[in-house]
Amino acid sequence: MLEGCESRRAEGGLVRAPRVSYRLNDAATLLTEPGALAVFGFGGSAAGIDDPRWSHVPLEALDAPTPCELWLVDGPVQHGHHEALRWSAGGGWLFAALELDERDHGGPAGAARVAYAQLRDFIRSRDEQQVLRIWNYQGAINQGDGDTERYKLFCDGRAEGCGDWFAHGYPAATAIGHHGEPHLLQVYLLASTHAGTAVENPRQVSAWRYPRQYGRTSPGFARAMRLPAQDALAISGTAAVVGHASAHEGDLAAQLEEILVNLEALLASAGMPAGFDTQAPLKAYVRHPADAPRVRELLRQRLPGVPVLLLQGDVCRSELLVELDGWRYA
Template sequence: MAVVQAFPSGCAPTLKVGYETAPASVPVSGHDVLAVIGFGSHAAGADPREVVVPLDTLDGSVAPREVWRVEGEVSHGRDGDMAWSEGGGYLFLSMRVDESRHDGPEGAADYAYRRLLEGVRRHDYPHLLRAWNYLAAINEGDGDAERYRRFSIGRTRGMGAWPAERLPAATAIGHLVKDGDLFVYALAARRSAHPVENPRQVSAYRYPRQYGPVPPSFARAMRVDTQPPTLLISGTASVVGHATAHVGDAAAQSAETLRNLDTLVQTAGLGDRLRGRGACLKAYVRHREDAPVLRAVLDSAGLLPEQVVFLQGDICRSELLLEIDGSFSGA
């Protein structure tokens, strides 16, 4: 059993996350909608709150849209190449960056994170809670020339002196569009939240040199003290300590990933395990044939099919076959 962290008391503004089914042609609706995340090859609409990530569902179906709702009116707009929306104590920012204009993934990540932090400061939401990053050919390149490592260098440089104890939860996944853009979106808040680390793992920002010139800049999860609390979970995979576990074994990697998710829930003080009620998850799978294996593991744990979207994407380490991120409410 993981050691439960102690968290200061307090109540953050309401934040609701869930999947809603509607055709891509149906516009965003609702005064309380902070963000809508779609998946697939269709283009995003004109609404600044909408992001479309170029990842397809594994069965070819139309994926539901991930909708973030807050309490209160949401305003939105664009600041050059960055879209924004704010309301209910939260700020959502998104960008699509053309790597070719920034000398590859390192320059693109540097630029994106400088812009994101400019937005956080301009709108006066000082607490960066969560970030998502989707880039092409994430595993391409050898050693320190690997694109993910170069992305990590750029992200760290773009974040500047941002302290490790305030790093956001994050995901970095490889989308499958050749020579595609870097997609980045993020959630910030007026009220602070609590980073959560996994006692089964070395904190990513303390990884040894073997994983690149700079360690990845993220927390394993972020606990937001809504009522009930919400856990924003970083991309989580079959890593124990800092090493990949169960290389080549999708079933074992699935089970190990679930153990890590359960440990984060326990450490955050939200129960003894991740369960269907209150979960909204994205399961990224490198190879289509491994999806049924992961689905069976999640089904056996009592996670509900309608609360997990399966997407095909590459994982930040070439030996990892799958990864899961999402949110979990302690309700």
């Protein structure tokens, strides 16, 4: 049960991190829970619900039954719409989301530019102005050659839409390709009244310093974000990248092992103990559904008891077969 809001304030007056979990309850029931900030359903089985806190994520789940993802905060939650944008807020936290049809905005770059400009303007009108974590789901993410690859066009548009929004530091983020409506761009975020602490991985070049071979515009994200009360780490999409190069092309098991090494490096950089536990929900984005059983088994061996949601999703580099993101609580 949730305790009173005052009992959940961390030292220094900072509010406790949202509690993220996977639940097999139906979404409508989860939305009635005290402090429900957001609920997510996955793939074709996700039912439509008319509530700004509800999101249908266009990634097919590779496990059955498929749970929903629930974010809980301490305190009452308000929610509503602002033009095309959905939002909810409570306990010092803000969820904001929107879905755009790229055809209405001239393609992937235009849709990303509009999405980020709308989110930027909305956040600047709020008390919860510290963006800590962003998720991006784009159709056909690897389609196109060179600078015309759709993910690279997304990065161009995102930077234009952001302007100077993240001049003082990037949030953690994920960008994954979906197999739903091909023109759909979905973006959602978590923001707070207090700043977090960005975390980089010493094994990897920071994403915004990638060389020109990865596009005109480097991806803008931190590898992870320590939340304001230092009680949780929001982990960005993490793949088999060492330095700035993809590793172990064509070798699923080796890529997954490299990801786990990168995750441990992130925990160390964040000053957190090694390892993951039953309260650390992760997502595994798997390019080829036929690889799901092997990914599932490898993760059960290496991360026993850790809740992992397997989803079909394309990593932003076509040679990479799997990516992980998620949460680690202190």
